[in-house]
Amino acid sequence: MSRISITIIILFSIVLFASSLLIAESKTVSDTLSNSTVLQEETSEHHSLPSPYMVLPFIVLLAMIATGPLFYHRFWETNYPKIAITLGAITVIYYLVFLQDSHSLIHTAAEYLSFIALLSSLFVASGGIFINIDSKSTPWLNAGLLLFGACIANIIGTTGASMLLIRPFIKVNRHRIKPYHIVFFIFLVSNIGGALTPIGDPPLFLGFLRGVEFFWIIQHVWYIWLPTLVVLLIIFLIIDFRNKLEPEEEVQYSGKFEFKGGKNVIYLVVIVISVFIDPSVMSWVPSLAPLPIGIREIIMFIVVFLSYQTADDEILRANEFDFEPIKEVAYLFVGIFATMIPALQLISYEANVLGDRLTPGMFYFSTGFLSAFLDNAPTYLNFLSAEMGKFGLNVNDAAQVINFAELHPIYLSAISVAAVFFGAMTYIGNGPNFMVKSISERAGINMPSFFGYLIKYSIPILLPIFIIIWAIFYYNQV
Amino acid sequence: MKTINEVLSKKLTGLYYGNRILLPFSCYILKLNIERDLITDFSPCCKGIHISETEDFMEIYFHDYKDLGESVGKYEKIKMIIVEKGKDVFDVKNHIPIALNPIANHVLEIEQIDDKIIFIE
Numbered sequence: 001m002s003r004i005s006i007t008i009i010i011l012f013s014i015v016l017f018a019s020s021l022l023i024a025e026s027k028t029v030s031d032t033l034s035n036s037t038v039l040q041e042e043t044s045e046h047h048s049l050p051s052p053y054m055v056l057p058f059i060v061l062l063a064m065i066a067t068g069p070l071f072y073h074r075f076w077e078t079n080y081p082k083i084a085i086t087l088g089a090i091t092v093i094y095y096l097v098f099l100q101d102s103h104s105l106i107h108t109a110a111e112y113l114s115f116i117a118l119l120s121s122l123f124v125a126s127g128g129i130f131i132n133i134d135s136k137s138t139p140w141l142n143a144g145l146l147l148f149g150a151c152i153a154n155i156i157g158t159t160g161a162s163m164l165l166i167r168p169f170i171k172v173n174r175h176r177i178k179p180y181h182i183v184f185f186i187f188l189v190s191n192i193g194g195a196l197t198p199i200g201d202p203p204l205f206l207g208f209l210r211g212v213e214f215f216w217i218i219q220h221v222w223y224i225w226l227p228t229l230v231v232l233l234i235i236f237l238i239i240d241f242r243n244k245l246e247p248e249e250e251v252q253y254s255g256k257f258e259f260k261g262g263k264n265v266i267y268l269v270v271i272v273i274s275v276f277i278d279p280s281v282m283s284w285v286p287s288l289a290p291l292p293i294g295i296r297e298i299i300m301f302i303v304v305f306l307s308y309q310t311a312d313d314e315i316l317r318a319n320e321f322d323f324e325p326i327k328e329v330a331y332l333f334v335g336i337f338a339t340m341i342p343a344l345q346l347i348s349y350e351a352n353v354l355g356d357r358l359t360p361g362m363f364y365f366s367t368g369f370l371s372a373f374l375d376n377a378p379t380y381l382n383f384l385s386a387e388m389g390k391f392g393l394n395v396n397d398a399a400q401v402i403n404f405a406e407l408h409p410i411y412l413s414a415i416s417v418a419a420v421f422f423g424a425m426t427y428i429g430n431g432p433n434f435m436v437k438s439i440s441e442r443a444g445i446n447m448p449s450f451f452g453y454l455i456k457y458s459i460p461i462l463l464p465i466f467i468i469i470w471a472i473f474y475y476n477q478v
Numbered sequence: 479m480k481t482i483n484e485v486l487s488k489k490l491t492g493l494y495y496g497n498r499i500l501l502p503f504s505c506y507i508l509k510l511n512i513e514r515d516l517i518t519d520f521s522p523c524c525k526g527i528h529i530s531e532t533e534d535f536m537e538i539y540f541h542d543y544k545d546l547g548e549s550v551g552k553y554e555k556i557k558m559i560i561v562e563k564g565k566d567v568f569d570v571k572n573h574i575p576i577a578l579n580p581i582a583n584h585v586l587e588i589e590q591i592d593d594k595i596i597f598i599e
Contacts, residue, residue, distance in 0.1 A: 074526075074542055077514070132594070170596050177598055313553075318594040322551035324513070441514045444557065444598035 048099055049349055050342035057087040058339035062373060065332065065428055066450040080328070084335025091338045104341055110292035111378060112337040115202060117300035119159050119431045120326050121271045124304045126163035127321040128311035129261035134254045137173045139240035143233050145169055146184060150193025150229055154218075156268055158194035158201055162432040165189060167319060170443050176245035179448055182440045183457045184236045188229065190432040191424035195225050195417065199275055201430070203371075203380030203419040209280050210384065211401030212412065220413045224473055228421070231465055261315050267307040274299040280398070325438035329431055333375070336428070340374050344382050351386030360414040361474040363387060368418035368466065372425035372458075380419040387411045410477050417473075421466060425458045426450065479504050479534060482562050482574055485588055492535075492578065492586035497543045499578065499586055501536045505560040506567055509599060512540060512556045513549060546580045555579050557597040573599065 064083060068076030076083075095101045135141060145165065153161040166185060173181055194200025196218045198208030204217055277296045279287040288294055311321075347370065351358065358366075363383055370379045385395040391408060393400040405412050423430035427437055427450055437447050448456055480490065482503050493500040507529065510517040517527055528539040543549045550556060555577035565572045575591035591597050 077542075130594075134593075167596060170598070171593075174596060174598055316553045319553070320555060320595065321553045324551065438514060441516060442511065442554075443596040444509065444511050444516060446516060 050345055054094055054342035057090045058343050061087045061335050061339050070449045081331040084331045088335040088338030091341055106292050108337050108341055113293050113297050116330050117297040121300040121303045122157055122160040123163055123326045125264050125267040125307040126160055127319055128264040128307055128315055130315040130318050131168040132258040133168050133172050134256045136253050137176055139237050142240055143237055146188045149189030153189055153194035154197040154200045157199055158190050159432045160268060162190045162436050166436050166439050176243055180239055186433050186436055187232055187424045190436055191430050192228060192421050195221055195420040201420045202377040204416060206377050206381050209278060210395055211398030212405055216405050217416055220409050221417055224417055224469055264307055267303050270303055271300060325435045329434050336375060344378050348382040348386060352389045355386055355390035360410045360477045361470055364414040364418045364470055364474045367415040368422035371419045371422040372429045376419040376423045380415055383415045414474050424462060427453060486590050492588055493584050494546050494580045494586045495584055496545050497540045499538050504531060504536050504563040508559040510558045550580055559599050
């Protein structure tokens, strides 16, 4: 059977499965709609809920991201921008023509621009920094680098830490590298590490903008973050100690640590500071509404331009700097952001309707599994809204968010941990995952496919840890 | 036909036209990376790449790319692990990592990959 036939069967099965779910979902939604029109108005801000069938473009896009590189590689490589934009356009036209809801689109456009401004600025600024560690690769050194990356992810974001450290990490391990090295890097540096501060990962930053205090997360999450990190590092060490690959020839190591591109560190600092330049954080910052862009995003795009223009040519050459990885993220996520609008609205609606019956454990798994496949930032926000709705609080009121964080920390902790941790479950769970994969492939590493990553690494390693976290911290908590 | 060492030491260049590169030496290619494609299948049935040799040069066609000058970014390179024709392919000391960089006027820079650039064999 040809690859195309297998792909068509997989896609058809996914669509068929999704359709059957949607028909059931459609029935549930229509039943609940008739019973709770007030909630509908609150949830959809005076716009109708989308048809459950409008989740199909999102499912098709996810299915193609998963199957494209595997079964129709060349077609996918050439056409993914057109596919992502076309599927996104279907949702946009539906919202404009049928729902006449431009508000949701502008809101999503603003979130997308904010997302891509942060990612691209960190990507370009860190691309102008060269780090070289001329030392023999050992499991302990690797574990130290992963731990260091996980910690600095809370200062320069998971994207910044990933872009800064992935190349030195590969170089140190060049004589004994295997795909698991990169996978653990994605687990620890690109995702779980950044769970302690609002700068670490975008969902936590959205929470911060809504009123969650800066140090609330570290106070309420560190005792989950630390053991998770330790367990993952122990698993990594066990695997890495079993890797007996050695360089064929005797290699002399100087033990030197080389760092070039200091001015780009200044750009990184500018990006981190600009994260806080938001009207909801600093009252003097002008809002550019109704434009879907703010002063913060403008600063970040200026950093993209300046850091590229002023970067050292030798460093860019050594880093083999190319815009392709960020271009890929930009195209795919424009499709993901657009097509996931109906999915998120339906989920948010259902969560509000079922709010009374939802426990922290349920919020943990719902946020987690959706964050693995959807973008974790809007997923977090929708579940924060649902959690607060459960207690009659409004997510748009900062005072009420602070109140909620004080009175019901277990709920906020559940979605904060899940949104960040579960982002490591797939390549599309978090922006830097894709970039790290792309850089590794260009360095000659044969990375696992979408399903390979899921089946060989995330499900056997991450899922049991996430279930244990649930059992210890969120099970039977109300 | 020149040897690989001669080409590298004299910093001789190759040529590229569209999706075709011309190398002034003859070699066995073990592994090749272009963009995100990691190619190890160089058999005639492999659709993505075609290698042929004349008395004076070796040529590689990349069927999945229209113009290498546009596809390969300014700071990117085509990377290969190669062995000089006639040398023992099983002796890893003979494995040479090289980078090809398409620049202006169809010129293809050829250089040995140093420690700064990562290419895992």
